[in-house]
Amino acid sequence: MVNTILKTKNVKLKYGDFEALHGIDLDFNQNEITALIGPSGCGKSTYLRCLNRMNDLIDGVTVTGDFDFQGADVYADDYDIVDLRKQIGMVFQQPNPFPMSIYDNVVYGLRVAGVRDKATLDEAAQTSLKQAAIWDEVKNKLDQSALALSGGQQQRVCIARALAVSPDIILLDEPTSALDPHSSRQIEATLLQLKEKYTIITVTHNLQQAARIADKTAFFLSGDLIEAADTKQIFMNPEHKETSDFITGRFG
Amino acid sequence: MDKIRESILTKSHASKLERRGKIISFMCLGGICLIVLAIFIFIAYRGLATFTSDHVSIFKFLGGTKWNPEVTENGHPLVGALPMITGSFLITILATLLALPFAIGTALMMTDITPKMGTRILQPVLELLVGIPSVVYGFVGLTVVVPFMRSIFGGSGFGILAGTFVLFVMVLPTITSMTVDALKSVPKDYRSASLALGATRWQTIYKVVLRTATPGILTAIVFGMARAFGEALAVQMVVGNAALMPTSLVAPASTLTSVLTTGIGNTVLGTVQNDALWSLALILLLMSLAFNLAIHLIAKRGELKR
Numbered sequence: 239m240v241n242t243i244l245k246t247k248n249v250k251l252k253y254g255d256f257e258a259l260h261g262i263d264l265d266f267n268q269n270e271i272t273a274l275i276g277p278s279g280c281g282k283s284t285y286l287r288c289l290n291r292m293n294d295l296i297d298g299v300t301v302t303g304d305f306d307f308q309g310a311d312v313y314a315d316d317y318d319i320v321d322l323r324k325q326i327g328m329v330f331q332q333p334n335p336f337p338m339s340i341y342d343n344v345v346y347g348l349r350v351a352g353v354r355d356k357a358t359l360d361e362a363a364q365t366s367l368k369q370a371a372i373w374d375e376v377k378n379k380l381d382q383s384a385l386a387l388s389g390g391q392q393q394r395v396c397i398a399r400a401l402a403v404s405p406d407i408i409l410l411d412e413p414t415s416a417l418d419p420h421s422s423r424q425i426e427a428t429l430l431q432l433k434e435k436y437t438i439i440t441v442t443h444n445l446q447q448a449a450r451i452a453d454k455t456a457f458f459l460s461g462d463l464i465e466a467a468d469t470k471q472i473f474m475n476p477e478h479k480e481t482s483d484f485i486t487g488r489f490g
Numbered sequence: 491m492d493k494i495r496e497s498i499l500t501k502s503h504a505s506k507l508e509r510r511g512k513i514i515s516f517m518c519l520g521g522i523c524l525i526v527l528a529i530f531i532f533i534a535y536r537g538l539a540t541f542t543s544d545h546v547s548i549f550k551f552l553g554g555t556k557w558n559p560e561v562t563e564n565g566h567p568l569v570g571a572l573p574m575i576t577g578s579f580l581i582t583i584l585a586t587l588l589a590l591p592f593a594i595g596t597a598l599m600m601t602d603i604t605p606k607m608g609t610r611i612l613q614p615v616l617e618l619l620v621g622i623p624s625v626v627y628g629f630v631g632l633t634v635v636v637p638f639m640r641s642i643f644g645g646s647g648f649g650i651l652a653g654t655f656v657l658f659v660m661v662l663p664t665i666t667s668m669t670v671d672a673l674k675s676v677p678k679d680y681r682s683a684s685l686a687l688g689a690t691r692w693q694t695i696y697k698v699v700l701r702t703a704t705p706g707i708l709t710a711i712v713f714g715m716a717r718a719f720g721e722a723l724a725v726q727m728v729v730g731n732a733a734l735m736p737t738s739l740v741a742p743a744s745t746l747t748s749v750l751t752t753g754i755g756n757t758v759l760g761t762v763q764n765d766a767l768w769s770l771a772l773i774l775l776l777m778s779l780a781f782n783l784a785i786h787l788i789a790k791r792g793e794l795k796r
Contacts, residue, residue, distance in 0.1 A: 290686060297606075324688035331640035332715070334679035337702050350697065405689060 243437050244289065249303035251284055251293065258284050261303070262463045264456055266407070271429060271438040273448035277489065282441045286409050289439065290326040291319055306404070319416070324351065331346035331412040333392035335384035335399070340367075340376050340404035343384045343395055347403035352401060362402050369435075370398035371428045390421025394428060402434070408432070410440040414441040414447065426451050445485060449473050452470065457481045530775070537772030540569065540765040551769060557733035557749070559763040569766040571746075573735045575773065578745040580650050580736060581725065582718040586711060587658035589665050592705065593714075594700075596662075597669035602681075602695055619663040629729030631656035636728055643740040648730030651739040655729050657718045665714040672706025673699060707787045717780035720774065722747035746770050 245268040251259040253271065259281050266272050274282040284293065293299045305312035312322055324347070325391075335343045344366055345359045353359060364382070367373040372394040376387070382394050393413060400408055414422035423442075429438055429451055442448050448455050451470060456466035457480075465478050476482045483489055501509075540546050546569055554570020559569050596616075600608030635655050640647030676699050684694040700707070728740025731752055750770055757764040 241558065292686060295685065320688050320690055323686055328686035330679060330683060332679055334677070334683045336680055336698055350687065350689040350693045398716065
């Protein structure tokens with residue numbers, strides 16, 4: 239029985255007068271990887287940022303639509319935005335560890351949530367670094383600066399940092415586009431393992447990546463959701479002509 | 491064949507121009523270096539005369555508390571500079587400490603809290619504060635701050651505290667605008683990452699933004715201190731100009747710069763009194779060198795961390 243963890247309906251987003259998303263209906267299943275694909279500027283990253291309300295930070299943005307996350311409306315006035323972001327974590331395109339030690343990076347989310355107990359922090363750091371498949375590479379240098387790591391390692395530390403607050407959903411905004419192929423493969427393998435415990439929504443420019451790791455794939459074009467279905471179906475037998483054009487590389 | 495050879499071997503017009511430009515730039519650079527070097531040598535030569543030709547012990551100069559170059563005691567002129575050195579440091583440190591919270595608060599308003607209002611209102615205000623001549627600050631200090639001090643603490647109102655308040659306004663724009671630069675150089679990614687982890691805005695500012703910007707903010711503080719240490723006119727107008735060891739913050743005192751500006755026109759070149767003033771100038775110069783050194787060290791340490 240597949241459980242739907244997050245439902246969105248008629249999501250519209252405006253920058254001032256310009257409408258960037260024209261009503262997106264999309265649901266996400268628990269413990270699945272959903273990939274959002276589409277050409278640059280199609281709104282897939284913008285949509286992703288609606289889910290943990292990161293667009294709130296940008297001046298002049300208005301978001302409308304229904305967001306049902308575990309039965310609650312994410313955009314309700316009394317919804318605790320800090321709480322939301324603890325439950326829906328995010329990993330960004332550029333690896334962006336803080337200029338602190340690896341350990342301090344990973345436990346940052348817990349510390350701002352008020353966790354002070356050293357044993358709890360230690361355990362969370364170890365668990366999440368293991369989940370992000372980077373523990374073996376950094377276990378002897380947890381007190382060193384995270385900025386001294388390679389790009390791929392930094393990105394996995396960022397994933398560990400997002401995992402440490404034990405979110406339900408992890409949003410990834412093109413997590414491998416700034417990395418070399420080898421590091422990308424490692425991140426992909428990590429994501430496939432994480433699926434056991436978390437729901438993953440990832441934006442990607444890399445169609446092969448979507449085909450390799452995603453259970454569901456959603457195709458965006460110019461602010462519209464053209465089609466969303468099982469990854470196999472999207473790649474083998476898409477319903478819409480735009481989708482097949484994009485997937486066969488005729489545009490985008 | 492020979493023609494081509496010739497044209498390759500002779501210099502083209504463009505390369506001659508390039509050479510000429512280089513020579514002019516180097517001459518300008520050399521000229522400036524020469525001037526700076528000349529200033530250093532001149533001040534050092536004059537400033538050291540107190541110790542070489544007037545035979546004042548350097549420890550008596552730095553540690554003595556009596557400043558009265560006209561009077562000689564046991565054959566040595568009374569040129570103890572400690573009151574002025576203390577006055578300068580007290581005013582500098584107090585003014586900077588007072589300005590720091592205001593500067594950081596204002597800078598945060600401009601970068602993180604209300605960037606729109608920051609660029610529209612605070613930025614022009616800061617630029618205005620920089621542009622006001624120091625004599626105007628001194629005049630306002632003289633007519634507003636000093637009487638205010640008098641009415642609260644009694645006495646004349648002149649003193650280190652009055653100087654502190656005047657300097658506070660003067661170093662505020664320096665520290666603020668440099669802190670703004672430091673905060674702006676903190677990558678936006680850090681802020682989004684922190685917020686995405688469930689941190690509040692204050693936690694983000696406190697734990698990530700300010701911490702990352704610390705070397706830059708320290709540089710801003712040192713710059714502010716250098717400005718405060720060297721400011722002469724405004725301080726001289728409100729500090730009271732009594733070359734006494736400061737016993738209270740509201741009693742008349744003096745700084746290195748205030749003694750220099752009041753005294754330098756009333757002494758004759760080559761006399762003990764004049765030499766003593768040059769020695770004070772030498773201390774000022776060495777201190778500004780020290781401030782510069784501190785700025786470089788902080789900047790270097792900041793880079794290493796990254």
